[in-house]
Amino acid sequence: MEYLLKVVFVDNSELVLEDTRKHFVSDDLEVLEITTTHEVLIVPMRQIKYVACDATIFKEAVQS
Numbered sequence: 001m002e003y004l005l006k007v008v009f010v011d012n013s014e015l016v017l018e019d020t021r022k023h024f025v026s027d028d029l030e031v032l033e034i035t036t037t038h039e040v041l042i043v044p045m046r047q048i049k050y051v052a053c054d055a056t057i058f059k060e061a062v063q064s
Contacts, residue, residue, distance in 0.1 A: 003054040005034060010049050017041075023053070 005020040019037040025045065026033065032048060034041040 002037065003056070006052045007032070007043065008049045009047050020053070023051070
């Protein structure tokens with residue numbers, strides 16, 4: 001399943017990914033790892049203001 005993920009950085013620049021497969025914060029809370037259909041992105045958490053994703057993915061997971 002692919003979903004939309006938006007990452008807003010502390011400098012207010014934005015990264016919008018429409019083909020996200022999964023995203024998670026590392027165990028040490030240092031980086032956000034984003035897997036898309038084409039690439040894997042590693043972003044340091046200290047550069048991120050907030051992350052938002054399409055909430056329908058959580059609704060589908062609860063209904064399953």
